[in-house]
Amino acid sequence: MWNGNIVEIITISLAWLVIGIIAFRLYKKHSEKPELWKVIIVILVGLFSFSFNWNVSDKMINVAVLPLGVWILYGFLNRKKERWKKYRHFAWLGFLANFILLSSTLVAIPVNLFIFPENKPETYISDVENASIINIHPSAKEHQQVKENLLKLIHRLKQKEFFSDDWYNETYMDTESNKRKERFPYMLIHTLPKWGSGQSAIIYIEGDGKGLLIETPKKQFYFHSDQSLLEEGK
Known part of the structure; x- marks a missing residue:
């Protein structure tokens, strides 16, 4: 493409x-x-x-x-x-x-x-036909998969701030790496951005499946959903 x-x-x-x-x-x-x-x-x-x-x-x-x-x-x-x-x-x-x-x-x-608004998730995710997730942290649950109506859910996401003192302390201040809490243990792969946008991004999914962190070469955007983007797979 x-x-x-x-x-x-x-x-x-x-x-x-x-x-x-x-x-x-x-x-x-x-x-x-x-x-x-x-x-x-x-x-x-x-x-x-x-x-x-x-x-x-x-x-x-x-x-x-x-x-x-x-x-x-x-x-x-x-x-x-x-x-x-x-x-x-x-x-x-x-x-x-x-x-x-x-x-x-x-x-x-x-x-x-x-x-191609940079603060809209559909700019980076417009084709999810082959979308899947990979676990990138031990805290990730096994047998999770993205929902079939993922694209519909993505259009409902709302941008929010994801940095907080608690999250920073849990992620960076805990010196024992095995006790650190990873907020985004999943990576969303095999999606395509909006045609013609020329955008490339790494996409992470929050542990509860309700948050999406989109990381471009210059910025990070956090979007939140009322529903989980994940479901238990077979």
Whole structure:
């Protein structure tokens, strides 16, 4: 199953389409047409820039400040003024492309959060046809399996805080490992995220079957259900 982020793919593709259209119009304006492969190289080199990182909704993006690529091209092409004159607009288009791509990213972030909300369990679990659990701690009960109506139950989960002083003391402060209480002794496997979300997560189930801990590369989300997600298997 393809698992890329469809929103990012579309917005980046549209950004490059805009860059291509501008390049084509610049190309048509030249009475003496430059070589196409050289135009592409000039645009790509023009992309190089001195930039700073900006954190937007836990996503690091680069903001171009100085046109390093343009300076490099100028130093190389300006040996023959006519050559620089022929390619300078494409060099600056390369630098401008940084801002076109930045705009596409800034558009993609809110759209992505709207379509694939990170605080909804169905973003990470939308296909449970082959779902099963594995025991990852001795405290887990044997012969447990996920309920057939798991997907329906997941849609009813409510997000809650799962950290507490009691849980922290039981998990981390007890120096005797064999007495530590594992709150999430099960792992939910063989589920699929919402198509196009590009999300990957490790999913744990609480000991009573009513809690779900979803761990992404950047965050953790805890969801609680009034009913257990597990049942006694054969």
